[in-house]
Amino acid sequence: MIKVAPSILSADPANLMKDVEQVQGADYLHVDVMDGSFVPNLSFGLNTVKGLAQDCDIKLDVHLMIQNPENYVEQFAQAGASIIGVHVESTQHIARAIQLIKQAGAQAEVVVNPGTPLTELEELLPEVDQVLIMSVNPGFGGQKFLESSISKVKRLSALRQARGLEFDIEIDGGISDQNVKQVYDAGVDVAVAGSYIFNAPDYTKQVQTLKDLTK
Numbered sequence: 001m002i003k004v005a006p007s008i009l010s011a012d013p014a015n016l017m018k019d020v021e022q023v024q025g026a027d028y029l030h031v032d033v034m035d036g037s038f039v040p041n042l043s044f045g046l047n048t049v050k051g052l053a054q055d056c057d058i059k060l061d062v063h064l065m066i067q068n069p070e071n072y073v074e075q076f077a078q079a080g081a082s083i084i085g086v087h088v089e090s091t092q093h094i095a096r097a098i099q100l101i102k103q104a105g106a107q108a109e110v111v112v113n114p115g116t117p118l119t120e121l122e123e124l125l126p127e128v129d130q131v132l133i134m135s136v137n138p139g140f141g142g143q144k145f146l147e148s149s150i151s152k153v154k155r156l157s158a159l160r161q162a163r164g165l166e167f168d169i170e171i172d173g174g175i176s177d178q179n180v181k182q183v184y185d186a187g188v189d190v191a192v193a194g195s196y197i198f199n200a201p202d203y204t205k206q207v208q209t210l211k212d213l214t215k
């Protein structure tokens with residue numbers, strides 16, 4: 001069964017904790033951090049991660065969409081992030097960023113945009129706990145799922161098997177009941193879903209539907 005990480009980018013920012021409390025059965029909470037430079041949008045920061053870590057039991061999966069994330073990963077780990085994701089496109093020093101995440105005691109994730117080939121992260125695969133394949137161009141919730149990400153997941157999953165590695169594959173962007181089975185069958189372990197969960201009346205039911213479709 002697939003793991004589900006609701007993305008709070010689509011939750012009500014004025015009632016964040018209330019929304020979060022209403023999602024039951026999720027495996028992680030996905031927190032998008034944007035700097036207005038790496039992506040053309042602003043979102044949550046360190047204080048939100050700190051607050052959520054203090055008030056919720058669920059593990060925080062923090063997706064950094066910021067330039068030079070290596071300058072901030074230690075602070076996000078201290079704030080309570082369990083998994084920290086850094087984009088290969090966001091720094092000249094991706095291997096150092098991953099090293100620093102692990103040194104800070106968090107799980108390390110490398111992220112690729114739809115236009116970035118897997119060759120950009122091949123060397124990093126033995127070092128990471130999770131790889132995030134973006135299935136939309138990052139910056140906004142509610143975008144259309146890019147079909148090309150299916151073959152990318154299949155190729156990554158084959159590479160993982162061929163090299164005997166154990167990282168999880170996560171997918172982020174446009175996930176719904178229409179494509180969750182397809183991405184699961186391609187090799188995805190963790191599905192991020194924002195608008196599919198928070199734009200519905202019953203968040204818990206949406207999480208359960210995604211899981212049930214991959215039983």
Ligand SMILES: O=C(CO)[C@@H](O)[C@H](O)COP(=O)(O)O
Pocket residue numbers: 007008009010030032063136137138139140141142143172173174175192193194195196
């Ligand atoms: O990182 C991002 C967007 O950049 C995501 O985590 C979105 O928040 C996913 O939202 P949906 O596409 O599921 O609505």
Ligand SMILES: [Co+2]
Pocket residue numbers: 007030031032063172192
């Ligand atoms: Co995200």
